[in-house]
Amino acid sequence: MKKSLVALAVGTFSLGISEFGMMGILSDVASGVGVDIATAGHLVSAYSLGVAVGAPMLIAMRRLPLKRLMLLLSAVIAIGNAVAAAAPGFYTLVCARFISGLPHGAFFGAGAIVCSRLADNGHGAKAVAVMIGGMAIANVAGVPAATFISNIFSWRAAFAIVMIFSVLTFAGLKVWMPFLEVSPDNGVKGQFRFLRGTAPWLIYGGVFFGQAGVYCWLSYIEPIMTGVTGFSPADMTWVMMLVGLGMVVGNALSGRLADRYHASLVCGFIAVAMVVVMPLIYFCSGYKVPSLVLSFLAAAALFGIGGPLQYLIVRFAKGGEMLGGAGIQIAFNVSNAFSAAIGGAAINHGLGIASPALIGGPFAIVGAIMLFMLYRDYGTRGA
Template sequence: MPLALLALAIGAFGIGTTEFVIMGLLPQVGGDLGVSVPTAGFLVTGYALGVTIGAPIMTVLGTRISRKNMLMLLMGLFILGNLISAVAPVFAVMLIGRVVASLAHGAFFGIGSVVAAELVAPEKKAGAISMMFTGLTVANVVGVPLGTFVGQHAGWRVTFLIVAALGVLGLVGVAKLVPDVPKPAGVQLRHEVAAFKDTQVILAMAMTVLGFGGVFAATTYIAPMMTGVAGFAESSVTWLMVVFGLGMVTGNLVGGRFADRKLMPLLYTALGGLALVLLLFAFLASGKAASVVAIFLIGALGFATVPPLQKRVLDHAHGAPTLASAANIGAFNLGNALSAWLGGLVISAGLGYAAPNAVGAVLAAAALALAALSHRLERRRSRTATAPGPVAAPDQDAAPAAAGAVRS
């Protein structure tokens, strides 16, 4: 794999760390800035919404410059946002810093996916995309636990300074290792927007929203679920998130390995397996061993869909994939926000902390249904394109004329 993929993975590692580390530091941040933990939770919501909105906006703003330069600008924006968060004197400034950092998230992964795919042969595209997303998944195994530990012992501001330093490392890596490949000639914004006319692009994004809605329906409420239902100690939540992160890494690597050759079978397996595990988890969350296995499988099955869905968007975007790719990253966070809201509804209705797992199972099953629909439409289009055209009927007037010509 090209070294440029390492630079993209480093940037992804920093972005993944800053996205998720805040969840373990909300009490410290809230206490220091004088707000309640629920109010501090807007730092999570604000980031997710910033990714969803910022992904297409930042991509559109970058249509006139090269992808390498845009990646460097996005890392600069990421560094700035984390520095603002690190020195924020009040909660409002901290929230601004989170939103600024989030604006880089979707566009970086969207543009980075396109760049990664262009760095390798066509049959290795999904593997290259998977390599970049490895940075995001490893962040949940290494970056988030370490960032939480540092924040709890040295102060949360130190954590965000370290994350900003990771952004500097990613910026230098992009500058030194990513080739400055020019954008395809003649591709303009209207071509990027036109990609959304393709039904397969829309279906892939819908699968992303629903599939990852299933994942985050379970993980958003994992702390109260594991302590209040399974009976784990609060200190165990950190290593349970490490288990989830290990599942993410495993699923992402498996997805990258098989998506280039068996994309649709992989999606069927991952989404079907995810729906089944979440359904069982709704009834087995009280068991500690079952919970550990389920948490790993949810991470693995959920992130096994990342390379194939991202590749599917790229394949169907008709030579102008950047905006669609970035919008699909926003779809991941839209699924996060949707599942958190739905999970909160069932908990508020008195159904218990394990109930969001059932919500996740329904969302994953809906994504599986969309995968079947997408595959069926694709095969129908393929049959239509390869079907032979109608055979022209013989010209009734020409035949007698030809015969007369022979006789004469």
């Protein structure tokens, strides 16, 4: 495995802790900065806003050599989390979270191009899977470890951990990543020209709806597992590690399959599988073993869909590859927020705590349709 890909994986590992780690320490952070839980929730939103704002900023950095761009993004991640670790109050922490989110989409967008350039012939999707695998591993080990350490010392430790791994990413890219030529500059308008085609919109739609089908349920996994399935709050540590393991397996397996078959076809079948799995999660929510097996499969699908499409968008975003790749992360984060709201509305309307899993099925259907349309229209061109 190329060392530069390992450095990229360390970067996404740090981003995984930065994005998902807040959920495990939110109460401690709220207490530490003197706000209530509802107000502390803005720290999650601030990060997502940073992701959405930062991705289009790639347009201004399109002329930077890829190595210099990746080093800059790694540095911003480190700086944002260093400020968060030392934040004296809530508003400083909000600003730090926003800054930390700015490089997120750009790192994935530019990183996908780096992977496609560095990958051996016919192994582009696998290379992107290695990069995204860092985020999957973060959910297995990084987030639980950061939460554990923060509980022992301070909530600030979680941000310090992200900063350390970001510095390691910077050092790894500095030493191992070769110089790569800048992509041809097509001007500002040229960066958006790829959006005139239908393929990018089908890819974004596949990400949005395919992952929304899972996120409707995943956003409420803790109350479902404890309130319906019967696990204790203490059990949730290893339950979430199992979910994270599913992400790792799904990401690795789909990356290999996408290099062997058409990426859009692989992702389409994964979305179809979720049309079956999500209702099963709902109907089996009262049984522990089936719930665990189905949770593993759903988590595998979540990252199984995202990885190949992150690679595929680069091939359909000619002239705006970095913006196209960053757009996947925008779709991912907007899907996360949207599906959480839909799942919450189902619960509030009296459909039951487990109902978000049932609501996720129709979204998976829409995602599957869009991905099969992508294969139908562009499969002969390598979609």
